[in-house]
Amino acid sequence: MRVFLFVLLWIIQPPKVEVLEKQQYQAMVEMGYTVIDVRTPEEYEEGHIGGAKNINVKSEAFVTEIKKFSKSDTLLVYCRSGRRSLYAAQVMVSFGFQKIYDLDGGFLKWESE
Secondary structure (H helix, E strand, C coil): CHHHHHHHHHHHCCCCEEEECHHHHHHHHHCCCEEEECCCHHHHHHCCCCCCEECCCCCCCHHHHHCCCCCCCEEEEECCCCHHHHHHHHHHHHCCCCEEEEECCHHHHHHHC
């Protein structure tokens, strides 16, 4: 019965990816939450948010690497413009991660303001 209720609640209110504006995202970065840059290593080397861990969403190792995090961790993801990070976050939700935040506009917006 408990399992049924859990599944029912999960279906009714599935975990969501919250997209944050730069100021909100920056505040969470400053709080020390884990930041994941899902761009290519080349993009990461050209510039990234300080302390971000680079896990390329297009690499075969992506799933292996994200599974190393606790599903209860608060994770901040970003990419260049927001498309790949939203995809990455949705993959993470499918693996049971609950608290995922995406940077609206990606690294381009991070650098522009």
